[in-house]
Structure formats: structure tokens, C-alpha cells
């Protein structure tokens with residue numbers, strides 16, 4: 123491999139020294155690992171699981187191999203500086219919020235932000251100025267963020283400290299980040315982008331434009347979602363003078379483990395090395411595979427595979443071609459049931475479903491054989507359900523944003539009590555409610571529960587959706603502020 127991998131090299135060198143080892147971790151390389159696990163996983167992976175030593179550096183104060191590894195990553199992504207994250211994009215989002223807005227300060231947050239942004243709001247005490255995301259009535263998805271709306275919000279709330287944005291979305295829908303960045307910069311404030319689903323876009327012309335190329339000030343990316351890094355391995359990039367680097371660094375030290383996994387960090391380094399060397403080729407193959415798949419699924423009666431028709435609507439300026447959105451409005455079945463049947467009967471795992479659509483993700487790790495199986499399974503399923511009466515389309519939409527009576531932090535720490543969900547309308551929630559996946563809160567702590575929210579959540583409950591947030595996962599009860 124010609125891309126440099128200083129951390130992996132140092133770890134191999136460290137393992138080769140066969141030191142007497144009297145420190146953490148306790149398993150002493152492979153010696154203390156359960157033998158069945160070793161039989162299955164192999165020995166060498168455990169030799170990478172070491173801790174901070176003069177040879178292996180320290181993520182919280184990098185000075186040699188981790189610093190060099192992060193520098194190589196920054197160069198690959200076009201950032202001023204990059205940070206390895208071992209608690210996922212979750213800690214990247216939390217840290218971006220914490221670095222930009224403190225107790226009582228305002229930050230613009232779109233209503234499609236992941237629940238980790240809410241965690242950042244609770245940690246920082248910042249006051250969110252929520253704004254609605256444009257909605258695609260067909261196929262029933264939250265879509266893009268309009269720069270004009272951000273500008274409007276900034277006119278009424280001129281003292282905002284930062285703008286937060288999500289692009290691409292889980293479904294690969296991209297907003298005009300460049301115009302949103304320009305709007306934020308006119309006010310001298312940074313644009314923070316949750317790019318959890320976009321790290322691969324930096325390595326192929328066939329994929330949408332990236333946050334950093336469009337002048338975002340910072341972005342967090344789940345490399346584990348879109349490339350060869352292990353689960354929890356993410357990146358945070360900084361390219362700005364509008365963010366206090368010291369505060370960002372300090373927030374990262376607060377939100378990340380003091381024992382960051384060297385296996386995860388190495389997986390980040392090696393995934394980036396692969397992207398540097400082979401990203402263009404890998405992603406060209408993935409896009410080609412996704413296009414062929416889309417064409418085949420599009421021919422199945424009753425199914426529609428959505429892509430180009432979404433661009434140019436609801437502030438969507440581009441779409442990641444490797445996110446395959448299949449809409450089932452043409453036949454009488456829900457996306458949830460299709461996802462379940464694919465899993466139960468066809469050994470196929472889809473990423474996510476809603477009542478009308480199922481999302482499939484293609485990466486360079488997929489095979490033509492898997493795609494063929496998916497097409498056969500969807501054809502078999504399509505034949506099982508009758509055509510849907512067009513008048514019977516499921517109504518979808520997102521309820522209007524409720525009024526914020528307390529900041530998320532105030533509500534989270536306030537005295538609270540459980541009330542039956544049936545009796546919650548009109549009360550102030552102490553918890554968030556985020557249907558999962560995707561983990562986008564529909565109700566934040568501190569918001570007054572409206573009849574619309576109540577009905578929306580009730581219909582999701584009846585569809586068997588899971589919720590993150592409430593202590594009572596079944597949502598029979600919700601905690602409300604006293």
C-alpha cells in the first residue's frame with residue numbers, strides 16, 4: 123500500500139517488541155482473550171488493542187503517529203484539521219454544538235437533526251432555534267434545507283451563534299450547502315454539517331458535492347456507515363477560523379472515552395488509506411452497481427425506484443445514487459412489512475423502512491449476486507400483493523414544530539413525572555421522542571405536546587415503530603416537566 127499508515131505501522135512495531143506488559147488493557151494482547159473468540163476472530167486483531175505508549179501516541183493529546191495519521195486524513199478530505207472519533211458521529215455532533223453555542227446562546231437546528239444534536243444541546247445548554255425541513259409529499263420523506271429559510275430565521279434571530287445542517291440525509295438527499303454556508307458567513311457565524319452519510323462523496327466525481335468543498339466550517343462523518351471503518355469509527359473535520367479550535371478539542375475530550383480503542387482508530391486510518399488509493403475505482407463500481415439495481419427494481423410491477431425525480435424538489439439539489447429508495451405506493455403493503463418479509467423469508471437485510479418506502483444502501487462491499495437476490499425477492503413480494511387503489515395512498519407528513527417552553531437542557535434537568543401518553547397533550551415533555559431508525563426527534567425535551575404530535579406518534583405506535591428517548595420504550599408513559 124502506498125498511502126501512509128503511521129498508526130498501523132507503530133502498532134505492528136509495538137507488538138513485535140514483545141514487552142513485559144503490566145498495564146491496561148488486561149487481556150495482554152491475545153493471551154487473556156476467550157479462546158473461542160480467538161478461534162473465530164483470529165489472533166492478530168487483539169495485538170492492536172493496546173493503549174497509549176510512547177510509540178502509539180495519545181488521541182487526546184496527539185504528538186506523533188496519531189497526529190500524523192490525522193494530518194494525512196485532513197489532507198485527503200481537504201480539511202485544515204481532522205479528528206478521529208471513537209464514539210461515532212454522535213460525539214462529533216455533540217462537540218460541534220458544544221464548541222459553537224454555550225448556555226442560553228442560540229443555534230439554528232433543522233428538524234431533521236439526529237438525536238445526537240439534541241444531546242449536544244443538553245450538554246451545552248444552548249437555545250435551539252428550530253426550523254422545518256422541506257418535505258417531499260411523494261414519496262413522503264423529509265428532504266432538503268432551504269438557504270432562503272435559514273436567511274429568514276437569521277433575520278428574526280440575528281444573535282444566533284451557528285447554523286447546523288444535515289446533508290446528505292439518510293436517504294442521500296443533499297441540500298445547497300454552499301448557499302447555506304454563504305448565508306451563515308454573511309453573519310460571521312459557522313455552518314456545522316452532519317455529514318454522517320457523506321464521507322464517501324469526497325472520493326468520486328460520480329457522487330454529490332461535499333460539505334467541505336462547499337465551505338462548511340466543520341463536519342462529522344460516520345466512516346463506519348459508508349466505508350471500511352469499524353462501527354463507532356467516525357471523523358470530524360475542521361476548516362474554519364469561525365470555530366474556536368480549543369473549545370472543539372475540549373468538547374471532544376469530554377464526549378469521548380479516555381480509553382479510545384486502537385482497533386477503531388486503526389480501522390479509520392486503514393479505511394482512509396483505502397479511500398485515498400482506491401476510492402475513485404471503488405465508488406465508480408458501487409455507483410454502476412446501484413444504477414443497474416435501480417433499473418431492475420424499477421421494472422418490477424408496483425415498485426418505483428426513486429432517484430433523479432427527487433432532485434430539484436423540496437430544496438434537494440442532488441442525491442447520492444448509492445442510496446436506493448424503493449417506494450411501494452403501487453401495491454397494497456407497507457414498507458415495514460416488506461422489510462420484515464425480506465429479513466424473515468429471503469435472508470435480506472434492508473437499512474430502513476417507513477410506511478411507504480424501504481431504503482437499501484449500496485457500497486463497494488456489495489456483490490452482484492446480492493443485488494440479484496434482492497431483485498428476485500422484491501419480484502416475488504410484488505406478485506403477492508394486489509395493486510393499491512390510488513385513492514388509498516397513505517397520508518404522510520411531519521407535524522408542525524411545537525412551541526419550546528424550556529431549552530432541552532432545562533427540561534432534561536427539571537423535576538418531572540410520568541403521565542399516561544393518552545393524557546400528555548398540552549403538557550411539557552421532559553424527554554425526546556425519536557422514532558428509530560432514523561433517530562430524528564419528533565418531539566424535543568422542553569416542547570409542549572400538541573394534538574398533532576400526539577396523533578402522529580399514536581399512528582407510529584400502531585405501526586409498531588420503536589422509539590428512542592422515553593424511559594418507557596413502549597410509550598405508554600412519557601415523563602413531563604412538573
Ligand SMILES: Cc1ncc(COP(=O)(O)O)c(C=O)c1O
Nearest residue numbers: 209210211212236316318344356
Ligand atoms: C444523520 C445522522 N447523524 C448522526 C448519526 C450518528 O452517527 P453514529 O452512529 O456514527 O454515532 C446518525 C446515525 O444513524 C445519522 O443517521
